[in-house]
Amino acid sequence: MIDELRQVCALQPQYSPENTPPMQERSRLIRQALPAAFRGLENDLRAALGGFADTFTVGASDGIGRKTEAPWVRICAASMSPTPRDGFYVVVHFAADGSAVFVTIGCGSTIWANGELRAVSDEELTKRRAWARSVLEERFGSIAPFTDEIRLGARAALPKTFEKATAVAKRIEVSDLDDDAFRYLLIRATRMLRALYHAQRQGSHLNAATLAEAQLEAISRPSRAAIAGQGFRLSAAERKAVELRAMEAARGWLESAGYRARDVSGSASFDFEALKSGDLVKVEVKGTTGEGSDAIFMTKNEVDLHTSERGRTGIIIVSNIKLDRRSGEPVGLGGDLFCDMAWDIEAWDKVPMAFKLVRKLA
Incomplete structure (x- = not known):
């Protein structure tokens, strides 16, 4: 592999x-020789x-068509990263001047738009990295030990x-390349990749509304959901724990x-009656393993309640809930709270996520 x-x-x-x-020889090495060498570590990986x-x-x-300065x-x-544009993966890059090799964990940086590859925005990539x-x-x-900056030295925009x-x-x-050390880095990076996949399975990279949308997608189009969500899906027991x-x-x-x-919650279209100083507030609670509290999913009945009783309802969103599976059954832990006891639903945009269609009677 080192050769x-x-x-x-x-x-x-x-x-x-x-x-x-x-470039023909480099193509042979990149597309054939190195993947074969990596597969030689398949059991460990x-x-x-x-x-x-x-x-x-x-x-x-x-490269696709023309050769790229930055082969990889x-x-x-594949269930979590079906294409290089989706999800996270361990990726080996090469400095443009041939001085170094980089073992990294990265994510998709391009999307198909209007028949061509376009770069994902810097803002979105910063969010994914963080x-x-x-x-x-x-x-x-x-x-550690993945604490270095990556500078490929490429001139073209896409490799950057x-x-x-x-x-x-x-x-x-290049002078420090060693079989055992490189093997260790690949295996270590792959273990770290597994941690990211577990976090994605919990949906910690998504907000509450996107998580709900993924669940709806899983019901209506299960094969598509596996691709769009890079394998995300909570079980019934995990959803209950959250x-x-x-x-x-x-x-x-x-x-x-x-x-x-x-x-x-067992009898009403909200979760808590909260009484204080004679004032009663109807409180909706939303929990998610995802990050942030800027988007949530609500049923029609919930939306109708908060619309008709504006000023008398509240919202509590608990995000970033962790799932602990060590005891067998999942248990929800932690969470960041957003609380608004005078919630105005009209200050939030309502975006349709699904429709119930009923056949019209003749």
Whole structure:
């Protein structure tokens, strides 16, 4: 494997967008030799992917049509990253001057639009990177040894998006390439990738409304949902654990704020009757493993209630709930609270997510 990596690095300074003899050899190394070498570590890499190993895959590219300055080889679970434009993956990059190899964890940096590849916005890539790093730091305590900046030195615009899409990276100088050390980095990065996949399965990269939309998609178009959500789907037990944690956190906040809270979720189209100083507020509680509280899902009955009783209803959104599965059954923990006890639903946009269609009678 190290020989092939060094050969690619030696060819990098001879880069041409045309299919010159050096680029033909680089293409063979990128598309054939290196993926074959990575598959030689398949048992170790599958073990590192854990429960996602059943769709283990290795892919590579040196350009579509014209050659790119920044060839790459990636490792992923196809269920979580069906194409290089979707999800997260371990990816090996090469410095344009051939001086170094980078082992990284990155995400899709392009989208198809009007028949061509276009870069994802810098704002969106920054958000994806920050989310991935926060997950890894929480899970492993640090992102070490992937603490380097990635600078490929490419001149074209598209390869520069690879740098922006890199969450963590380790730079290895060509002179320092070593079989055992490189193998360790690939396996370590793949274990970290598994942590990101677990977080995605919980939906921690999505807001509450998007999570609900993914659940609706899973019901109506299950094959499409697996692609659009990169494998995200909570089980019934996990959804129940999230709901229970949200109710627990909401009750705690209400009582600490001086309200007397009565759980009416089993019989009403809201969750708590909150009484304080003679004023009764009907409180809706939403829980999510996703981040942020800027979007939620509501049923028609819930929307009707908050619309007809504006000024007398409240909303509590508990986001970033973690799922602990160590005891077998999932348990919801933690969460960040957004509370508004004088909620105005008309200050929020209503976006249709699904329709119930009933056949008209003749």
